[in-house]
Structures are given as structure tokens and as C-alpha cells.
Amino acid sequence: MVQSFRDLREQLLLAGVAPRHVRRYLAELYDHWGDLTAEEQCAGHSLEEAQTAALARLGTIDDLAVAMTAQPKFRSWAARAPWAVFSFVPLSFLAGAWAVAFFILWSGWQIFLPGADTPFGAGPLHGFENLYFQTGKAIYFFAPLILGWGIGLVAARQRLKAAWPTVGLLLIAAMGGTAHVQASRTAVPAGFGHISLDFTLGTSIHGLPNGLFHALAILSITLLPYLVWRLQRLCFASA
Amino acid sequence: MPARESNPNFMNGVPELLILKLLEHEPMYGYEIVHEVQRQTGAAIALGEGVVYPVLHGLERDGALLSRRKTVNGRSRIYYSVTPAGALRLANLKHSWSVLTAAIQNMLAGGRYGSVIS
Numbered sequence: 001m002v003q004s005f006r007d008l009r010e011q012l013l014l015a016g017v018a019p020r021h022v023r024r025y026l027a028e029l030y031d032h033w034g035d036l037t038a039e040e041q042c043a044g045h046s047l048e049e050a051q052t053a054a055l056a057r058l059g060t061i062d063d064l065a066v067a068m069t070a071q072p073k074f075r076s077w078a079a080r081a082p083w084a085v086f087s088f089v090p091l092s093f094l095a096g097a098w099a100v101a102f103f104i105l106w107s108g109w110q111i112f113l114p115g116a117d118t119p120f121g122a123g124p125l126h127g128f129e130n131l132y133f134q135t136g137k138a139i140y141f142f143a144p145l146i147l148g149w150g151i152g153l154v155a156a157r158q159r160l161k162a163a164w165p166t167v168g169l170l171l172i173a174a175m176g177g178t179a180h181v182q183a184s185r186t187a188v189p190a191g192f193g194h195i196s197l198d199f200t201l202g203t204s205i206h207g208l209p210n211g212l213f214h215a216l217a218i219l220s221i222t223l224l225p226y227l228v229w230r231l232q233r234l235c236f237a238s239a
Numbered sequence: 240m241p242a243r244e245s246n247p248n249f250m251n252g253v254p255e256l257l258i259l260k261l262l263e264h265e266p267m268y269g270y271e272i273v274h275e276v277q278r279q280t281g282a283a284i285a286l287g288e289g290v291v292y293p294v295l296h297g298l299e300r301d302g303a304l305l306s307r308r309k310t311v312n313g314r315s316r317i318y319y320s321v322t323p324a325g326a327l328r329l330a331n332l333k334h335s336w337s338v339l340t341a342a343i344q345n346m347l348a349g350g351r352y353g354s355v356i357s
Binding site: 021024025028029031032034035036057058059063064067068070071073074 | 268269270273287288289290292293294296297300314315316317
């Protein structure tokens with residue numbers, strides 16, 4: 001793709017146009033440029049002259065960008081309401097993922113460990129029973145990481161400023177790091193099995209609260225790819 | 240080679256009308272649309288060749304146009320056609336345009352502004 005199209009893509013993404021609209025716009029412009037080039041070549045120009053003339057006929061980068069950015073309906077949700085996309089949405093997804101993980105924990109407890117007061121540390125599990133509980137555990141532990149990476153990916157794809165994605169990553173890390181799950185059958189009178197979730201910093205290990213340590217670990221792992229991308233962009237911009 | 244000049248700001252809304260009219264009976268792709276508008280208007284109206292796409296995408300998003308990818312002569316192209324909602328929009332635009340042009344014509348001919356806009 002010629003440099004002009006790359007510049008246009010960056011300009012549109014930075015202006016908040018949704019990546020899917022940018023992709024389609026550029027694809028159609030590229031095809032149109034091909035048609036214009038062929039037309040100019042038929043008129044007797046060399047390939048290079050024809051390509052330059054075709055680009056000029058297509059319009060200046062600023063004109064092409066303004067035509068798109070002037071229509072608010074092409075703006076992405078991340079540009080329109082970053083507070084929602086980077087706080088409300090990931091937290092809702094985290095809550096949803098954890099609800100699934102808790103259901104797996106609770107149902108596995110009822111089916112495979114009906115006599116145990118708690119499903120945690122209830123003896124060795126094998127085969128399908130083990131797989132069932134491990135699936136729930138994986139969803140619980142990996143959900144904050146996957147959502148954090150998702151935030152970084154959305155921010156990178158849409159060339160967003162770092163403020164709101166950072167807020168989102170901090171929220172996810174805080175939630176994921178400080179969450180503690182408890183499950184007990186005797187905690188409620190009916191003995192049906194009760195699962196609770198609370199958010200605490202927990203006990204200190206070497207002067208650092210456990211919850212804070214986990215939150216920092218999640219933040220580092222999720223922030224790293226986004227930081228690498230931003231540094232790469234800085235290097236390209238200064239080159 | 241200098242870029243061909245397109246029409247100034249007062250032409251806002253006209254591309255939409257012309258595109259809907261052009262696609263009323265036959266699906267076309269972007270390049271065809273631009274060149275057909277130039278041909279049919281004797282190049283009096285020159286749509287910016289690239290800026291036609293945001294208009295097409297906007298109309299499609301509003302439900303006035305439908306797009307379909309088709310391969311013609313080995314090249315994949317996006318063809319646009321008018322939907323029933325687009326046909327209705329075209330009728331409304333045509334009516335508004337007729338009223339406007341009649342009003343302007345009347346004023347240029349020396350008629351009274353008040354007698355035209357009722």
C-alpha cells in the first residue's frame with residue numbers, strides 16, 4: 001500500500017474513526033486508485049506518472065480524511081465513550097466470566113464433592129472431575145489477563161491516547177488481584193453450599209500485601225504488550 | 240498534474256441526491272458512480288473521486304443503500320444498489336431540490352421571495 005494510504009489510515013484512526021470503516025474505505029480507495037491508474041495509462045502515461053496522476057485525482061489526504069471524520073456516525077465507541085469501553089465493559093465481562101467460573105465451581109462441588117464442606121482442598125481429583133474444576137479455575141484466573149490484553153489491543157488498533165486504557169487496566173488489575181473466593185456448606189443454615197467473593201489486600205508477604213502483589217503482577221503482564229506497542233510507535237515516529 | 244477541482248461547500252447534500260438517482264435502476268461501484276455523474280452532468284458537477292465513499296457508506300449505514308461484493312473481470316468490487324428506504328429518501332430529496340431550485344430560479348428571474356415560499 002502506498003505511503004499516502006498509510007498516512008490516511010493513521011489520520012482516520014487518530015480521529016476516532018472505527019477500524020472497520022477505515023479498512024473498508026481504504027480498500028475501496030485502493031481499488032479506485034487502480035482503476036484511475038489504468039485509465040491514465042490508457043491515456044499514454046507511464047506507470048509512475050499514471051499512479052501519481054491517479055492519486056491526485058483521488059483527492060488530497062486531508063480532503064479524504066475530512067470526508068470521513070465529518071460524519072460522526074463513523075466514530076468508534078472507544079472514541080465516543082472511552083469511559084464506558086475501558087471501565088464499564090471490561091468490568092462487566094469480568095463479572096460475567098467470574099459468574100461462569102463460580103457456576104462451574106458450585107456445580108462441580110454439588111456433583112463431585114457432595115459431602116465436602118468446601119470444594120477447596122477436598123482431596124485429590126482425577127479425570128473429568130479434575131478437568132471440570134480446572135476449567136473453572138482457568139476462567140477465573142485468566143479472565144483478568146485476557147481482558148487486560150483486550151483493552152491493550154483495542155487501544156492499539158484505534159490509536160487511542162493512553163489515559164483511558166490505563167484506567168481500564170488498573171481497574172482490571174485491582175479487581176483481579178484483590179478478589180478472594182470462599183466456599184462453605186456450613187456458612188448458611190440450609191447447607192446448600194455458599195460461594196462468596198470479597199475484595200481485600202490480604203496478608204502481607206515481605207511487607208507487601210498479597211492482593212497488591214497479585215494486582216501488580218496482573219498489571220505488569222497486561223500492560224507489557226501495550227507498552228511495547230507504544231514504544232515501537234515512538235521509535236517509528238522519531239525515525 | 241493538478242487535482243481536478245470539485246464543487247464548493249454549497250453543494251453539500253447534492254452528492255447524496257445524485258448517487259441515489261444514479262443507483263435507482265442499476266447497481267454500480269464507486270469508480271463507475273463518479274464517472275457516470277461526470278458524464279451525465281457534462282462534468283458540471285465533479286464529485287471528489289475519493290470522497291464519494293463516505294457518502295456511500297453513510298447512505299448504506301442509514302439503510303438507503305445495500306452493498307454487495309462482486310467479482311468482475313477478475314477484480315472484486317463493491318456494488319451499491321438502492322433499497323426501498325433509499326427510494327423514499329430519493330423521492331423526498333427530489334421534491335426538496337425541486338422546491339429549492341424553483342425558488343432560486345424565481346428569485347433570479349426577479350420574482351418576489353414571499354410568493355414562492357408558501
